[in-house]
Amino acid sequence: MPGSNSSAPGSGAPAEPVGLTVHSVPTLDAQRQRTLSGRWKMTLILLACAAPVIASYFTYYVIRPEGRSNYGALIQPSRMLPDALPLTDLDGRAVAPATLRGQWLLVVVGGGGCDATCEQRLFMQRQFREMLGRERERVDKVWLVTDDAPVAEVLRATLAAGDPVQVLRVPQQALARWLEPEAGQSIDAHLYVVDPMGAWMMRMPRDPQPAKVKRDLERLLRASSSWDRAGR
Secondary structure (H helix, E strand, O other): OOOOOOOOOOOOOOOOOOOOOOOOOOOOHHHHHHHHHHHHHHHHHHHHHHHHHHHHHHHHHHHOOOOOOOEEEEEEEEOOOOOOOOOEOOOEEEEEEHHHHOOEEEEEEEEOOOHHHHHHHHHHHHHHHHHOOOHHEEEEEEEEEOOOOOOHHHHHHHHHHOEEEEEEEEOHHHHOOOOOOOOOOOHHEEEEEOOOOEEEEHHHHHOOOHHHHHHHHHHHHHHOOOOOOOOO
8 A cells, every 4th residue: 555664563663675695605616626725735744744754765865975885785666565465473473564664674584494594694684783883773673484494492582582583484485576686696695674664675785794784774774864763
């Protein structure tokens, strides 16, 4: 009716217009952009965490002072410890390969019978670690036994004393997919060096010279000192 208003009867107040707020819905492109941005941020965080490791290896492998040479053979590219490597202790219990990570490893390979040559390698393994002085706490000793021959109780007791050697059994065929000897040599002829990430990265020659092995190990430990600490 003319002159009437739309307010509720008896309200005495003028009518207010009804307002509708329209919220914009994110487009598919905007969602993709946010996802991509998140991935880039995560990548940058991972790179920042890995930077000390990358830098130390770049220094060791690439930036080499003129005239410097390695005594041991560098394995390029290095070979990661297989997660499926079938390891067991001497009592037959399964051991996860991941438990070997976190320390530098000096690895000796041989049969459980361990002849005089095998014992000599185990002795050198211990001596090389001791020569590192305070840095030896960053290095563990591992003996990988590649057959089912029993290990003599006297030898087991010797290896368990002091700073023990971790003795593990592994089939030689499976081990050969990770460690490899120099051409013309058997797999038990060398001392193998594995880094804390589980990568086999150096092989010492047969009948190594202690002073030269010590020099290589010291360089490796020095190059990794910014990110590697003793103990798993």
